[in-house]
Amino acid sequence: MTVQRLSEEWFTRCQERSLSMRRCDKCDVNTFVLRQYCSLCLGELRWCPASDSGEIFTLSLVGKSEATGAGLPAPYVVAYVKIDGALFLTNVRYSTQYPHIGDQVTLDWVVLEDRVVPLFVLST
Numbered sequence: 439m440t441v442q443r444l445s446e447e448w449f450t451r452c453q454e455r456s457l458s459m460r461r462c463d464k465c466d467v468n469t470f471v472l473r474q475y476c477s478l479c480l481g482e483l484r485w486c487p488a489s490d491s492g493e494i495f496t497l498s499l500v501g502k503s504e505a506t507g508a509g510l511p512a513p514y515v516v517a518y519v520k521i522d523g524a525l526f527l528t529n530v531r532y533s534t535q536y537p538h539i540g541d542q543v544t545l546d547w548v549v550l551e552d553r554v555v556p557l558f559v560l561s562t
């Protein structure tokens with residue numbers, strides 16, 4: 439299966455507001471990297487649902503940009519969120535409290551043009 443087919447499948451799952459990841463049952467590893475085979479043991483990866491919450495592993499504040507972050511105007515936060523042992527590159531929406539490494543976040547969705555895209559918000 440090509441990366442393009444895996445990407446199409448991932449976005450189809452997002453349309454259903456289901457955050458999915460790839461799992462290797464042979465070595466018990468999860469990843470958000472869209473590939474057919476495990477990079478550790480070459481076992482075949484399968485789709486599995488990801489948790490709807492995670493922890494900020496690292497983050498960066500984009501203070502000025504012509505591009506938006508998942509529809510969020512600058513300033514916005516780009517972060518790696520640790521979910522089920524895997525890192526997911528995403529945006530974190532916040533209001534007054536700036537996010538920090540280690541903060542708990544919860545999955546949310548935003549519609550951008552014709553696609554439903556995941557992002558995360560600070561857990562309360």
Ligand SMILES: [Zn+2]
Pocket residue numbers: 462463464465466467476477478479480481
């Ligand atoms: Zn493996």
